[in-house]
Amino acid sequence: MTTKILSAAVVLSTVCAATAASAEELWDPHLRGVDEGLAAGALPPPGVYFINNSYFLPDGYVGNSKSTSTKLQAYVDVPILAWVPGITVLGADYGIAISQPFDYTNLNVGHEEVGNHWGTFNTALVPAILSWTLPYDFHVKTQFGIFFNDGSSTYRAGNTPAAGGGAAMANWTCEPGGGVSWLHDGWNVSVQMLYDTSTADNRSAHPRCGATPCKYQSGDQLAFDYTITKTVHKWIVGVGAYENNQLQQDKVRGVSTPSSATMSFAIGPVLGYNFGSLETMATFNHQTVNHNDSAGDTFNFRVIVPLS
Known part of the structure; x- marks a missing residue:
């Protein structure tokens, strides 16, 4: 039951806010590593679930080396409401979820603070999650998520904060994805894959645009x-990892920007506990690979509460 309940969190935390990026216009759509420890291919039993992820980047930096003078601290809170109504579609269990994340960022260049503010991220909706139970304790899931262009502040001209780059993305994002899990005798071996594609920001105030707002297309x-x-028993122990790959260079005014594609990898321990009425899980990621992106070790604390 523990593994099945923990699969509730993967319903939507797969498509929520992320750490600020240097190559994307501002933010990655997927919060890196947020679904580690979860059953990526399964849905929980029918019911309504509340999930909250508290995600920390305490000592981050922007660039390929920690010696850079550009430092970043971030906190992202991801509250999620998920519903599994107990119906089947195409032979699969069906689920739906919604979330309104919010975040805090503190950006320093040298010894100067250039951004320190709270804000709401893009609302995330997953209108369709389908999970099939297969022989030999395998589970396969597919889903489709949407990020709305409704963040409190962005890089879009006229919607930027007094300092820093904004709390959200200035575009719409579609995120199809899938997951596979092997759930046997207390073991959870899972892999999740998500593909993010975003619309362009036609009036971006990104520094690469210069003094005049321009069209910025993230890869x-x-x-x-x-x-x-x-x-x-009631404990969950193991290891998790994440990998993030940008497949195309960003484009500014239709022209590809050199060295703008990002790549990162991190790995770390997973520890969870079932209290009965709620379940918790903590994950730590030590980043080992980073190219052209924000970087640093991250910590996530997750709480899952069945509401019905």
Whole structure:
């Protein structure tokens, strides 16, 4: 039951806010590693679930080396409401979820603070999640998510904060994805894949645009979350990892920007506990690979509460 309930969190946390990026116009659509520890291919039993992810980047930096003078601290809170109504579509269990994340960023260049503010991220909706139960304890899931262009502040001209780059993306994003899980005798071996493609921001105030707002197109991204855990009584222990790959260069005024495609990889421990009325899980990621992106070790604390 623990593994099945934990699969509730993967319903929507797969498509919520992320750490600020240097190559994307501002933010990655997928919050890197947020689904580690979860059953990526399964849906939980029918019911309504509340999930909250508290995601920290305490000592981040922007660039390929930690010696850079551009430092970033970030906190992202991802509250999620998920519903599994107990119906089947094409032989699969069906689910739906929605979230309104918010975030805090503190950006420093040298010894100067250039951004320190809270804001709401793009509303995320997953109108369709389908999960099939297969022989030999395998589960396969597919889903489709949408980010609305409704963040409190962005890089779009006229919607930027007094300092910093904004709390959200100035575009719409579509995110199809899938996951596979092997759930056997307390083991959870899962892989999740998400593909993010975004519309252009036609009036971007990104520094690459110069003094005049311009059309900024972020490149598509492919993200993976990996999980190997074992449930022992009420404890869940294991390891997780994430991988994020930008497949195309960003484009400014229709021209590709050199060295703008990002890539990152991180790995770390997973620890969870079932309290009965709620379940918790903590993950830590140590980043080992970073190219052209914001970087740093991250920590996520997740709470899952069945509401019905």
